[in-house]
Amino acid sequence: MTTQILLGGVSGPASVTLEADGQQHAVTGDFPAPVEPQPTSVYVLHDAQPLACDPLSVTVEGSAFWNGQSFGAGFCPGVISNMFIAQGVEGNRLYLNNLNGYTSYTPELYIGGTLEFRRIVNGEMVLAGTAKVADASFSLLGKAGSYDTRAISGTLYHFRYDSWNGSNQPYWFAVSAVTASGAIGQRSDWVLDIPQSTSASSTVSNTFVETPTQFADDTALPAPGGVSVTQVANGLVDIGWTPVAGAVGYVVWLAFTDPASWPAGQDALILGEVTGTPQAGDLVLWRREIMQLRASMICARVHGDSKTIGRLFPSAVGSGQLNRDTDATGYEVREWAAGEKPSPDLGHYYLHRTLKPQASISDGNYWSSASDNLYYHQKKPGDVLVVDVWMRASRPVTVRFTSGQPSEPLQSFEVGTDWAFYRLTSDYVKQNAGTMAYRWSLRADAGEEALEMDFAQLRVYLQEADYGAPRASMVPALVAGQKYRDHQLIKTRPRSYTAKIATSPAGEGFAGWTCGMHMQICEDHGLIPWVQLEWSLPKEDWLLWAEWLATTYPDAGTVMLEFGNENWNTLAAFWTMPGLADSATGTNWSSAHVYGMTSRMIWQWLQESPYWPQLASKLELVIGGRLGHSYGEDAWSKCPEAKYVTVANYNGGWDVEATVPAETGQYFRSMTAFQGKESSLIQRETALHTMAQNLGKTVGTDVFHDLYEAGPGYQMNGLNGASLTAEMAITQECVKKSRASALAQLDAVCTCWRRGWLSNFFCLGAGSYWTSHREDGTEYLIHAVGRVISESLGRFRAHDIYPMKVTSTDSVADIGVFSFESTTYPGKWLHIALNRRIDRSVLPPADPLYDAADTGICPVTICTPHGQATGCRVFRAGIGNMRAHDRYAEGLRKQAAGGYAADPLCVAFDTGWHDCPVPQDPGRLVIGPDFGIGADGLNGGNFVMIELSGVA
Secondary structure, eight states: OOOOOOOTTOOEEEEEEEEETTEEEEEEEEEOOOSSOOOEEEEEEEEEOSSOBOSOEEEEOSTTSBTTTTSOOOOOOEEEEEEEEEEEEETTEEEESOTTSTTOBOHHHHTTOEEEEEEEETTEEEEEEEEEEEEEEOOOEEESTTOTTEEEOSSEEEEEOOTTSOTTOOEEEEEEEEOTTOEEEEEOOOEEEOOSOOOSSOOOOOOEEEEEOOEEOTTTSOOOOOOEEEEEETTEEEEEOOOOTTOSEEEEEEESSOGGGSOSSOOEEEEEEEEEOOOTTOEEEEEEEESSOOGGGBOGGGTTOHHHHTTSSOTTTOSGGGGSOTTTEEEEEEEOOTTOOSOTTOOSEEEEEEEOTTOEEEEEEEEEOTTSSSSSOOOOTTOOEEEEEEEEESSOEEEEEEOOOTTOOOEEEEEOSSOEEEEEEEOOOOTTOTTOOEEEEEEEEOTTSOEEEEEEEEEEEETTSOTTSBOGGGGGGOOTTOEEEEOTTSSOTTEEOOHHHHTSOTTSSBTTBOHHHHHHHHHHHTOEEEEEEOTTOOHHHHHHHHHHHHHHOTTOOOEEEEESBTTBOSSSSOSSOOOEEOTTTOOEEOHHHHHHHHHHHHHHHHHTSTTHHHHTTTEEEEEOOOTTSSHHHHHHHTOTTOSEEEEEOOOBSSTTOOSOOOOOHHHHHHHTSBTTHHHHHHHHHHHHHHHHHHHHHHTOTTTEEEEEEOOTTTTTTTGGGOOOOHHHHHHHHHHHTBHHHHHHHHHHHHHHHHTTOEEEETTTTSTTTTTTTSSSOOOOHHHHHHHHHHHHHSSEEEEEEEEOOOSTTOOGGGEEEEEEEESSSTTOEEEEEEEOOOTTOOOOTTSTTTTOOOOOOBOEEEEOSOSOOSEEEEEOTTOSOTTOBOSSSTTEEEOTTSSEEEOTTBOOOOOSEEEOOOOSOTTEEESSGGGTOOTTOBOTTOEEEEEEESOO
């Protein structure tokens, strides 16, 4: 067979050498000058990756995917967890550091929790013991403000109670003097203060000295005297004291629980029901199921932080009860007693409410906000909100229901003393309601006597589909044969769940989501379940989950199982597992090795299940990894049973640091740029190739699985500390939905496929990536490219591509070409060409270049080994202004101040295939008019996909 290679820029007497796969062939001759400039040419080789790639898998997490999400969920205990390294064990006392750390829960919350001790012995993770927390004794304090290690100058400190603090909550202040060496002296007596308000906006100014406060030394300096707290205004207080001779500065301490309750010695948990032999150096996992959250369980530091206490109580109850007497509208999650369920379809739990005389409850949940940015749906004509719930009361009572629309009439109905199922519906829509927030609610009044009410299996959803099913606009995100990764039960920090909760009926799990909903979606749409569960779950939970999977889904096919995600977890050390020392050999194992050992230990636990014979041929173990590290490789080395290893990579240019950026225009410009402009894309491709080769030496390419990308805009609205203005957030999301963003995503995923890796679109089925938070679902181009490839090819192999670099001016470095051959549909190929010049794609509207003509145009020819083809289709959504996006309705763009303004770059992308005549020479695909594209080739930030069928 002969392959034609076009040589642009070569004429007259010349010698041309072709190098490929270590072979060389030279040709010398008199080359005729071309009549017109030759395009950049690449050729497709017969050689292909030996492994076939599956359809692009999709990770689904976030608002708006399943019908009912964000409306409020059913009733299960709040579960909270934490992780420690045991500092020592003396009798029944377990000494731990950082009990007063990230989560700042009071000792009361720890009491009654369970402990699990994990230990490394001779390179293997083992379960070393368990215990219950019989009592807890520790302090809760920190340095006031955020000055960290600096010392305060003078004898007056200005302090602001911020949004984390709660008004009408007790706080205590104390002061210590600091020496020139940084030693912190004795602490003064504590002074109580109860603020009447907090402030998220007021600013304070203090003067500091450069001397760091490094260590405590009670003998260094005496305690300051005369400590006082003076309330100034609006959450602001002044702390004053008398000076101490020899001090160069001072430290102000802030306590969140009464110092009189603190232990005289070291912080500790008191153990009960101990099994095994806990010891220093053990990894300690603590977990507590909370049937009733009380204000006394949450220290004053976090009373205003909804993320820390969120979902520890049923969403319909709300967190306001933490700031008042909980008995007034008391709640308790209860577990069904044997024979008590009114229906076998109910799960494990129900909600009990207690109302004092004259008290009321108004349970419900906000499901649309005034900003049109926080929640996923605005009710419109034709929408019907459905509330399914079981109820009973201690005496007959009138309950009133509303979907929360402005001026909506209340629906009243009677609830009796026996359990009964209620289906409540509302199609009421207030015309021209604007962006008012909606909150569905069930309201009941106790009247003159106390009232008790019970609720079970709450499901709130739109009538368009069954509860828990994908919303209609989401269904196209799921392509048969895809691996569908469930991200709903991961990244729940610091909340968690139990196996009981995860395997409950739909609507009764964590935030409503359950493993059964995931499995049912996969079964309904022909998907491969990719399950992610917390690595911190105890052994009995894993055995319960195994029994549930084997008995509930006996006919299930392959189920992928990943313990955690990218080494994330929901515990206090919320980024990586800790490294641990081997108790037998003293070897210090890295966090990656610990993760691998943990995965192997859980895998072995599953094999102890009596249901393992049914599961052994179904479960495929996945190891998570990190980009640019040997994390996955090291983890896999301690868990070779894993079939897949993942690597995380982000295509956006700003999700690379955790520092809080300066909120300046220049920083925003760089933050919304692609990583290092187009040249970095080439560097990344080279780096990924090298990484694959290095990992392959140890792991093997058949094991290396996944590179997934979040795409530009992943940091949307504050990830990794960026604080954006409303206008910045709007611009950033428009970037994320742009044509250039889709190109960058497509380029990265195809790069993986070229290496023979499987690939996953991270979160692109989620609300902010797929439908956004507006009325109608819109498929963004960044996802459509993956969908159409998966639908077109099924399973496929990537063919090698070789560029011809003839002259130094040839722009081949900016051109990416990928060719894939379907193994599902014989004779079908997909050729993708893209122009990586996307460095100007992310401009705000005020920029003079915002709607300027695209640059970087380049002609492209793909030389293929095809002798003939019988069909041709083209995907042209990648052709046009690279800054165009479909974040908002065509021709409009939301304004930070509200309302919409005209914007020609808000478009409706055509994400379908277009039939076109088969090229006369399928061995030479010239990207141009034959495919409905301009004669000059591809503009910067543009791409095209050409499907040929009947290829021979």
